[in-house]
Amino acid sequence: MPFAVPNLPHAEIHVWRLPWSTDAAEAAPFRTLLAAYAGPDAPEVARGEHGKPHFPGAAGMLGFSWSHSQDTALFAVGRGPVGFEVGVDVERVRPRARAIELARRFFAPDETAWLQGLGDVHVLGAFLALWTAKEAVLKAHGGGLSYGLHRVAFAPDGSYLAPRSFDGDVGPAEAWQVAQVPLEEGLVGSVAWRGEPRSVRVFTFPL
Numbered sequence: 001m002p003f004a005v006p007n008l009p010h011a012e013i014h015v016w017r018l019p020w021s022t023d024a025a026e027a028a029p030f031r032t033l034l035a036a037y038a039g040p041d042a043p044e045v046a047r048g049e050h051g052k053p054h055f056p057g058a059a060g061m062l063g064f065s066w067s068h069s070q071d072t073a074l075f076a077v078g079r080g081p082v083g084f085e086v087g088v089d090v091e092r093v094r095p096r097a098r099a100i101e102l103a104r105r106f107f108a109p110d111e112t113a114w115l116q117g118l119g120d121v122h123v124l125g126a127f128l129a130l131w132t133a134k135e136a137v138l139k140a141h142g143g144g145l146s147y148g149l150h151r152v153a154f155a156p157d158g159s160y161l162a163p164r165s166f167d168g169d170v171g172p173a174e175a176w177q178v179a180q181v182p183l184e185e186g187l188v189g190s191v192a193w194r195g196e197p198r199s200v201r202v203f204t205f206p207l
Helices: 024-038 057-061 099-106 109-116 120-141
Strands: 012-019 062-069 072-079 086-092 152-157 160-166 176-181 187-194 199-204
Touching: 012 024, 012 187, 024 062, 024 072, 057 062, 062 120, 062 187, 072 086, 072 187, 086 120, 099 109, 099 120, 109 120, 109 152, 120 152, 120 160, 120 176, 120 187, 160 176, 176 199
Parallel strands: 012 199, 062 086
Antiparallel strands: 012 072, 062 072, 086 187, 152 160, 176 187
């Protein structure tokens, strides 16, 4: 019996939480979810210039992305115009003694200054929120880390990271929506898409 997924209206982004290991068979739930959303007539997945997977032609109205960190993976999917872009990233919280050093290397100067102004107890969570937000945008765009994390800059606004300045063909920043994925303590995740605001629904893949 085919795996059933909830209806996916254009006003929603669906994010699935899955277990993950280094076993290649763990990728099977990704394929199961993608097939369930795409339907039986979907074409073969193609690869973009930088290796981003997508559906060609009219099937490209369905955008999708996945990410994993240690024992957890996320799969994000949404519908829009042909070429709809969505990206997701997740990071397991673990000590990063060089968080500020990494920010100086990879983030915009204003972002690094904001992190330096936080108390030590808040730096790691804020760093990971910025990192996953940037990666989610670049995964949606297809350029990946090689495009440059510093070229996707955010303006922190309380607990919300507002897109501020996106350089090059990933821009303009105001064309993007970025949201944190609500996850249990110990995980930080972000999902990004180009287009209008949408609601984000989170599901757990059945074991």
